Amino acid sequence: xxxxxxxxxxxxxLRGAEAVVRILQELVERHAVKAEVTLRGSFxxxxxxxxxxxRVGSRLHRGVFPEQxxxxxxxxxLAELAGEGGxxxx
Amino acid sequence: xxxxxYIVEVGQSQLTKHGEELCGDSVAVTRTGSSxxxxxxxxxxxxxxxxxxxxxxxxxxxxxxxKGASIDEVIATLAETLPVCRVRQLAYSTFTLLEVSQEGxxxxxxxxxxxxxxxxxxxxxxAQRVERTVGERVIREAVLRLGDGDWAVLITxxxxxxxxxxxxxxxxxxxxxxQFVRRTQATGCSSQELADQVAALxxxxxxxxxxxxxxxxxxxxxxxxxxxxxxxxxxxxxxDRPLVAxxxxxxxxxxxxxxxxxxxxxxxxxxxxxxxxxSLHARVPxxxxxxxxxxxxxxxLTLFRVRELLAPRRSRSEPDGGRDAAxxxxxxxxxxxxIRFVVGRAINPAHQSPDVPVELALKSQIVQDxxxxxxxxxxxxxxxxx
Numbered sequence: 001x002x003x004x005x006x007x008x009x010x011x012x013x014l015r016g017a018e019a020v021v022r023i024l025q026e027l028v029e030r031h032a033v034k035a036e037v038t039l040r041g042s043f044x045x046x047x048x049x050x051x052x053x054x055r056v057g058s059r060l061h062r063g064v065f066p067e068q069x070x071x072x073x074x075x076x077x078l079a080e081l082a083g084e085g086g087x088x089x090x
Numbered sequence: 091x092x093x094x095x096y097i098v099e100v101g102q103s104q105l106t107k108h109g110e111e112l113c114g115d116s117v118a119v120t121r122t123g124s125s126x127x128x129x130x131x132x133x134x135x136x137x138x139x140x141x142x143x144x145x146x147x148x149x150x151x152x153x154x155x156x157k158g159a160s161i162d163e164v165i166a167t168l169a170e171t172l173p174v175c176r177v178r179q180l181a182y183s184t185f186t187l188l189e190v191s192q193e194g195x196x197x198x199x200x201x202x203x204x205x206x207x208x209x210x211x212x213x214x215x216x217a218q219r220v221e222r223t224v225g226e227r228v229i230r231e232a233v234l235r236l237g238d239g240d241w242a243v244l245i246t247x248x249x250x251x252x253x254x255x256x257x258x259x260x261x262x263x264x265x266x267x268x269q270f271v272r273r274t275q276a277t278g279c280s281s282q283e284l285a286d287q288v289a290a291l292x293x294x295x296x297x298x299x300x301x302x303x304x305x306x307x308x309x310x311x312x313x314x315x316x317x318x319x320x321x322x323x324x325x326x327x328x329x330d331r332p333l334v335a336x337x338x339x340x341x342x343x344x345x346x347x348x349x350x351x352x353x354x355x356x357x358x359x360x361x362x363x364x365x366x367x368x369s370l371h372a373r374v375p376x377x378x379x380x381x382x383x384x385x386x387x388x389x390x391l392t393l394f395r396v397r398e399l400l401a402p403r404r405s406r407s408e409p410d411g412g413r414d415a416a417x418x419x420x421x422x423x424x425x426x427x428x429i430r431f432v433v434g435r436a437i438n439p440a441h442q443s444p445d446v447p448v449e450l451a452l453k454s455q456i457v458q459d460x461x462x463x464x465x466x467x468x469x470x471x472x473x474x475x476x
Contacts, residue, residue: 008365009349010390013375021370041365041376043349043388 001036002077005055008041011048019066020052027073036081096238097315097427098126098190101282101308103289105248107136108299114140115246115305118148120156125191127152128307132203132246134182136303143172143183151187161187161199161231165224186244194311196234196242201227204245204264207271211239241281241310243271248304249288253295262295280425281308316342317426321457322389322434323351324476333432333476334358338382340430343422346380348389351434356380371414385422387415393456396420400463423464431457431473 004024008017021041028037047053051063056076064072098121106113114136118129129151133143147168154164172181184202198206198217208215219230234240245267254261267288274287285306292304318340324333334355337344346352356363361381369376374395375388395416400423412418423429433454454475461471 008367008370008375008388010375010388013388013391017375018370018372021367025367039367041367041370041378043352043363043365043378 001038002057002080003038003040003055004077005040005042005045007043007045007047007053009044009048012045012052015052016066017052020054020064020069023066023069024073027070027077031078033077033081037077096192096194096236096311096313098192099281099310099312100126100128101280101285102128103282103285103306105289105293105296105300105304107248107301107303108296110137110303112138112141113305114144114303115248116141116144116148117305117307118145118152119307120152122156125189126309127155127187127189128244128309129185129187130203130244130246130305130307131183131185132248132303132305134178134180140183140303143181146172147183147185151185155187155189161229162224165201165227165229169225169227184246188242188244188309190236190309190311194236194240196236196311198232198234198242199229200231201229204247204250205230207243207245207268208234209241209272209275210237215240215242236311238311238313241275241308243284243288244305244307244309245288246303246305248300248302249292249306251302252292252300252304254301262292281310284308314427315425316340317345317422317429318342319345319347319429319431320351320355320434321347321393321431322453323348323354323436325435327436329476330354331358333434337432342428343384343426344382345419345422346383346386347393347419348387348434349375351389352378352380352386355383355386369413369415369418371412371416374414374416377415377418385415385418387419390453390456392416392419393453393460396423397456397459397463400460400467402463402466423460423469424467426469428470429461429464429472431461431471432476433457433473434476 006017006021024039028034028039045053047062053062054064100119102117104113104115114133116131120127129148131144131147133140150168151164174181186200186203186206188196188198190196208217217232217234219232221228221230249267250264251261274284285308288306293300318337320337324330346355352363363378363380365378366376374392378386380386392415396419399416399420457473461473464471
């Protein structure tokens with residue numbers, strides 16, 4: 001199980017958090033990993049000046065642009081899930 | 091300043107006879123410090139002549155009663171004043187009037203309109219109507235004592251006739267209107283929603299082309315609903331705890347605006363804050379949930395949108411059934427009668443803005459604009475700074 005938390009506070013929202021959430025929702029849908037991934041919102045991760053902030057597991061990513069999300073998802077989520085169970089999660 | 095016990099909530103809706111530009115019914119609702127008076131009149135015929143008869147009736151009745159005249163004097167004056175229709179050689183208009191004090195004392199007078207529909211929380215309201223002849227007219231009067239949740243719906247005969255010869259042989263009819271009103275009332279809708287729903291069904295029964303002018307005025311007596319909204323964290327962090335305590339001790343709706351403020355409230359209460367991503371909207375950040383708080387939203391962007399939604403140029407009929415945080419907040423604000431904004435003066439360090447005074451001025455300006463719009467809706471609004 002991997003938790004992804006996206007900050008949707010004022011600053012992150014203005015810098016594109018909405019698009020980031022939509023793309024993540026779509027990726028979770030497309031890769032059929034709804035059971036393994038929890039998507040959550042947060043109101044402030046105290047990195048307001050550094051662009052959209054998201055947390056994947058325990059790792060914080062700051063300054064995330066929507067177009068970087070698919071690569072980040074592949075690297076941090078899909079690869080992780082593949083390594084974790086070893087079967088059936090692709 | 092001290093208000094009476096009750097809020098008298100009034101909603102109204104009208105249909106104009108198909109093909110006419112003016113509604114031949116008139117509704118006048120006037121409020122003084124201590125009471126609310128609603129008058130509904132149906133003028134003879136339709137169109138401009140009917141409209142004049144009806145509006146002379148409602149305005150004269152409202153003004154005279156306000157100035158302390160008796161109903162007898164109003165009727166006598168109307169008889170002498172109403173212009174006589176050249177075709178029919180008649181000067182005629184009906185009326186129903188209901189005056190309700192803030193303590194719930196009410197006076198109802200009906201002349202030739204369908205009887206007002208009265209209710210008490212899903213039940214019938216016992217009302218003893220007494221018939222009396224004034225000049226040549228027979229009026230029915232009742233003195234009522236209304237309490238929390240009691241209501242009255244005043245209608246003109248255009249409502250009863252809906253669907254005549256079509257869906258219903260003899261029209262919608264008093265009994266069915268009565269049932270519909272009671273059923274709708276029981277859903278807990280506001281007076282305005284009730285009036286709109288009755289009007290909408292009435293229009294539908296007329297097949298979209300009302301055969302008569304129709305008016306609906308809904309009056310409900312209820313206890314004042316309060317709302318307290320925290321907007322931004324207080325300047326002095328030592329105030330966080332007492333501020334949250336005062337929010338949780340407040341009666342009525344509790345609202346928190348601002349991400350940092352939401353986190354602060356959750357922290358002080360030792361409760362989780364959960365952002366609801368389903369309420370995500372292209373322009374408004376999602377809302378969040380904290381147990382015991384009715385609504386938690388982001389700050390500035392949401393309030394900007396709230397200000398837009400409450401702006402006076404938007405017509406009341408515009409649909410705003412949005413599920414986003416700003417629409418929800420507007421709905422709560424409009425449902426409340428007495429609103430208190432507690433605006434925190436803390437500067438968001440995360441914004442690291444060189445224009446800090448601008449940010450504060452902007453926040454207080456937006457809250458003041460929202461307060462002004464709400465006052466226009468008849469709300470009592472107070473703004474405190476912390």
